[in-house]
Amino acid sequence: MMTRADDRGSVRIRNVSIVFGENTAESLALADQGRSRTEIQEATGDVLGVHDCSVDIHEGEILVLMGLSGSGKSTLLRAINRLNHISRGSLTVNCGDRSIDVAACDGKELKQLRMNTVSMVFQQFGLLPWRSVSDNVGFGLEISGVPKAERDARVADQLALVGLSDWAERMVAELSGGMQQRVGLARAFATGAPILLMDEPFSALDPLIRTRLQDELLELQARLGKTIVFVSHDLDEAMKLGNRIAIMEGGRIIQCGTPREIVNSPTNDYVSEFVANMNPIAMLHARDVMTPGRPDGRRGQLPLSASVTPDTPLSDVMAALARRDGTIGVIDNGAVAGSITAEDIVRGLTRHRR
């Protein structure tokens, strides 16, 4: 049951609840009545990890599970490879033409799932410090019994992919944090698993390195097209990386959508507070800030400084406006869709703050 290199994976999470403790049935009943975590812990002594979460993770997308600490995002992530036991609900991993019911599968199937289909990157790296870099990268292959020669070849490929070829024989302790996490990434890629779980992989790194690794991840993703579930507590990171974002609070998913949907229509105060504190430049496009329609009389008097399409990133629009003062025309399929002035940009950047 080896995974083929071109296999894609997807995950379907339906009404998954996770309870840590002895009185699962009782705690779930209380959770169904809408009781909070604290109330449930007082009543049964159990800790409600996540409650009634449903979300689909599509082939080749990056879904970010986002929330404050204790929101249940890591708990839900760990259900996908069953590091956390699923108390109720169903979780299906699809890969190629197979599908695995993670909540119910037996030990053998679970081992196969973990070896070939789902791999993981950890916040604290989870590397084995007594092993060299290449032995760490080859760890997953070693577990699944890949012969030494093939293992070495695949490890060399992965090290080249993350730019660590020169460090293969070093011990991991000699590497900086950013490099250690590249080793973690290479180890996860090495098994060829189509689904990648990333548990706040960049949170332990300093901001500069974090940004660089985010960019590298996006580059790798453009080439490899994995299905990635990424846990983060940082909305800017979520906006940058996520094709979609699921925002969690108190063990429940409260909103799931594209970054733009979340910025433009937060479902409640918790989400809008997150959104209010983020930097929106990276995810806004010309269409989000433009004034639609042909420029009116007043605008028409300003010189036209450039023309863009509706999908031009806002940062490019701003750069164009900084070069030459005036109005920017937004052209869609040859027709004027709208116009952008400096005021439009200021308004667009602050619109998400309510």
Next chain:
Amino acid sequence: MDGWTDFITAWKIPVGRWGKAFFDFLTDNFEFVFDAIADSLKYLLDSMIDGLLWLPPAVLVLVIALIGWRIQKSVKLALGIVLGLFFIINQGLWKETVETLVLVISAAFMSMLLGVPIGIWLAHRPRFYTYVQPILDLMQTMPTFVYLIPVLILFGLGLAPGLLVTIIFASPAPIRLTYLGITSVPRPMVEAGLAFGASRQQLLRKVELPAALPTIMAGLTQCIMLSLSMVVIAALIGANGLGKPVVRALNTVNIPLGLEAGIAIVILAIILDRICRVRIGATS
């Protein structure tokens, strides 16, 4: 005596007699088992001692110095070993030293053989450990003389009972430290093992044991030191070695002999400790 004390002491709980009855039962019914154990241990220890004593002392000293140099990569240590052991030969205590060395190393080896698997087993059953802990405390705090008596009855005099008493006293150390080492493997490492599909065996072999190795090695060092501290007590039940001259010196108030044997024990302790010491950072 007042009435209350009379009442309390009127029916003494026969703990002592129960214990005796238990050991009587063992000697009456299983004496052949204990004899067999004692004989085979004695044979094993005696042949090791004879083998080492057959070598010229200078050769053995060099071998030990080489082992120290190999493990710790330190010429200073090798020189120290040579000087210390030549001093012991000079004092005429070489035979006793070899006997003690064999006793201590066999006791430590067997304690590790028992202690490491038990420690691993307990580390995976943390609830059970709470029941085992008092037994380990008992093994280490019960005055040694108390279990010298039944061991003497069951196994007779000599090296074998000395070895067993030493194992009882020393094996809690590797059990505790193995347990500590395995239970304190960082959570992310264990999760990484599991996330890549490791079975329980693979997790133990490829993650838990290597991560716990420094702590387990600390258990070995402790075990050797505890074994060495039993040398004099083992001599009381007839085990040959450096304990013998100490006991003899005590009985005859012989200060020079006591001092010579005492210094030899200290030298041996320092050598063993330095050879086994885990260098900080060597394994990480």
